[in-house]
Amino acid sequence: MAAPLQKKQLALDTNILFDLAQNLNAAHDFRETFLKAGYLLRVPPTVVQELVFEADHGDDADVAIYALTSMLSWKITPFDLAAVGHGLTDAFTRKLLRKGLLPEGEYNDGLILAETSLAAIPVLVTADKHLLDLDETFLSLTFDECDLFHVRPCHPKPLLRAMR
Secondary structure, rough: OOOOOOOOEEEEOOHHHHHHHHOOOHHHHHHHHHHOOOOOEEEEEHHHHHHHHHHOOOOOHHHHHHHHHHHOOOOOEOOOOHHHHHHHHHHHHHHHOOOOOHHHHHHHHHHHHHHHHHHOOOOOOOOHHHHHHEEEEHHHHHHHHOOOOOOOOEEEEHHHHHHO
């Protein structure tokens, strides 16, 4: 008997949800194109936490609230981790910081990468320069050292171009 097919998935970073909430055409074009192609669009736990924090304390509270309340209608689903996963994400992030792959203030970026890895989602869609500028070789080695699934941070524009 053949194994069931794994659904195609992409994880979305916080900045992508902000773009959607600000009704940027490019963001909605990206979302619609990948949904139509059969992809599941997923949101890691730290992205949800960043949106909640912004909704409670930030200058863009209205945008964050709109993103949080619109995710499901946009057919974007958050995912959670088993409790043990939170320790693994912390260890992976600390390793990225120790190696200088991420600047000190970008702890959440490491968590988002690790959470995406634990969900076995191969691509994190982001406009975050810190993530996009990560050295692929060093990132791959770090995933291997932590025995984690490899994730590639990608900007939405080239992904969208590849689909056309």
